[in-house]
Amino acid sequence: MKQIAIVGGGPAGALCGEKLAAAGFNVTLFDEHLAWEKPCGGGLTHKAIEKYPFLLNGPQAKKEIRTAELISSKGHRARFEMSRPLVIYSRAVLNGLLLDRAAAAGCETVHARVTRVETGAQNRAGRVTLTAGGQEHSADFVVLAAGARNQLLPDTTPLRPQDLEVTLGYFIPAKEETVKIKFLNRMNGYLWSFPRTDHLSVGICATMAKYTTSKLRHLLDDFVREEKIGTDGARFYSHVLPSPELGTLRHRKIVGPNWALAGDAAACVDPITGEGLFYALRSGDLLAQAIMQGQPESYPARLRAEFVADLEIATRLVRLVFRGRFLGGAVTTRMVQFARRSATFRELLRDLFSGAQDYGTLRKRLWKQFGITITEFTKDFFHAPHRHESSEQGTL
Numbered sequence: 001m002k003q004i005a006i007v008g009g010g011p012a013g014a015l016c017g018e019k020l021a022a023a024g025f026n027v028t029l030f031d032e033h034l035a036w037e038k039p040c041g042g043g044l045t046h047k048a049i050e051k052y053p054f055l056l057n058g059p060q061a062k063k064e065i066r067t068a069e070l071i072s073s074k075g076h077r078a079r080f081e082m083s084r085p086l087v088i089y090s091r092a093v094l095n096g097l098l099l100d101r102a103a104a105a106g107c108e109t110v111h112a113r114v115t116r117v118e119t120g121a122q123n124r125a126g127r128v129t130l131t132a133g134g135q136e137h138s139a140d141f142v143v144l145a146a147g148a149r150n151q152l153l154p155d156t157t158p159l160r161p162q163d164l165e166v167t168l169g170y171f172i173p174a175k176e177e178t179v180k181i182k183f184l185n186r187m188n189g190y191l192w193s194f195p196r197t198d199h200l201s202v203g204i205c206a207t208m209a210k211y212t213t214s215k216l217r218h219l220l221d222d223f224v225r226e227e228k229i230g231t232d233g234a235r236f237y238s239h240v241l242p243s244p245e246l247g248t249l250r251h252r253k254i255v256g257p258n259w260a261l262a263g264d265a266a267a268c269v270d271p272i273t274g275e276g277l278f279y280a281l282r283s284g285d286l287l288a289q290a291i292m293q294g295q296p297e298s299y300p301a302r303l304r305a306e307f308v309a310d311l312e313i314a315t316r317l318v319r320l321v322f323r324g325r326f327l328g329g330a331v332t333t334r335m336v337q338f339a340r341r342s343a344t345f346r347e348l349l350r351d352l353f354s355g356a357q358d359y360g361t362l363r364k365r366l367w368k369q370f371g372i373t374i375t376e377f378t379k380d381f382f383h384a385p386h387r388h389e390s391s392e393q394g395t396l
């Protein structure tokens with residue numbers, strides 16, 4: 001394989017293109033928008049920064065956020081400092097940075113929409129043909145990194161509504177220093193406000209199969225009002241976000257003899273947090289490594305070894321996190337209350353936010369530190385309630 005076509009220049013496609021071009025492959029990347037403001041929070045966790053330090057060290061505009069506020073559906077609040085900052089980019093800047101690196105490595109970028117991809121045996125000597133901007137191109141292998149709405153599906157199934165979340169949001173001109181996350185009452189999903197350098201990305205995500213966009217828009221507008229976020233100059237957006245079910249992660253075909261899916265198209269997204277940027281980058285990178293070694297068929301096993309097995313555990317926790325009950329209240333409400341009053345629990349949240357805590361060992365850690373969490377909670381509740389009065393809205 002020498003000639004590689006990549007459809008999609010988001011994090012998955014751009015990083016895959018950079019790595020392959022740097023290794024001497026002849027790579028052409030097609031994107032209908034190139035560096036654009038793709039609807040997104042733009043938040044990169046520390047595990048992404050650790051793997052790709054250029055995301056922090058470069059001169060591109062980005063915001064480093066160290067304070068997070070969790071809000072329960074009843075209005076309880078917990079504010080805490082993160083040990084590692086969340087690095088938040090405008091997607092136009094992030095995509096531009098990744099595409100520039102791909103181009104510098106020798107990847108040719110073409111500003112065009114791909115409307116057709118043929119990978120079948122009818123093609124000359126197993127070559128891929130594709131149509132982009134009305135012109136026909138051919139390649140030895142095609143990487144489909146065209147995002148969650150990807151419709152180019154050689155020999156595989158599309159993501160189903162159960163595997164997708166609908167997201168709605170606003171880009172709002174404002175300056176802020178705190179990431180806010182508000183849980184919803186018995187709904188899989190949450191509201192967020194992610195500050196960027198000169199605006200906020202405020203949004204809501206929830207399972208597509210269950211909730212109407214008008215209900216979500218209503219909840220989003222309530223959140224914006226409650227948080228007193230001015231809406232002058234606000235720009236509305238909506239998009240889909242994969243939230244894969246277990247069977248999808250385990251069984252959906254993501255590679256064939258001359259094609260592979262990467263990033264959102266391969267449903268590489270954390271079904272609890274909606275984090276997809278890290279997984280898009282890693283899947284693009286791991287696919288490039290598999291292609292370089294002449295073993296594209298090893299790509300799913302590489303994904304599984306690195307993160308898909310952990311995401312599968314997350315698929316089993318989604319319902320418990322968003323709809324479960326604990327000690328007579330919603331799990332999310334208890335999480336916020338514990339975070340307010342227990343230093344040990346805040347430490348666990350810090351590790352979850354940074355990516356240092358995986359899902360595989362989460363339950364064990366929760367149970368192991370349950371006693372100390374309850375002790376700290378009780379002590380704080382009875383002995384120092386005045387310290388939190390300013391941020392307390394709900395009651396225990």
Ligand SMILES: Cc1cc2nc3c(=O)[nH]c(=O)nc-3n(C[C@H](O)[C@H](O)[C@H](O)COP(=O)(O)OP(=O)(O)OC[C@H]3O[C@@H](n4cnc5c(N)ncnc54)[C@H](O)[C@@H]3O)c2cc1C
Pocket residue numbers: 007008009010011012013030031032033034038039040041042043044112113114115145146147148150167168169194203239240241262263264265269274275276277278280
């Ligand atoms: C509202 C929202 C908020 C989010 N917030 C966060 C967050 O804060 N942190 C986080 O980690 N993740 C977040 N995510 C997830 C993250 O945005 C995605 O996981 C990530 O963008 C996936 O990268 P990708 O490269 O796979 O796809 P994309 O970034 O979607 O890139 C796909 C590219 O393909 C191009 N394309 C599509 N079809 C074609 C075609 N036919 N021809 C040519 N080009 C095409 C598009 O123009 C696009 O540039 C969020 C998602 C949403 C929807």
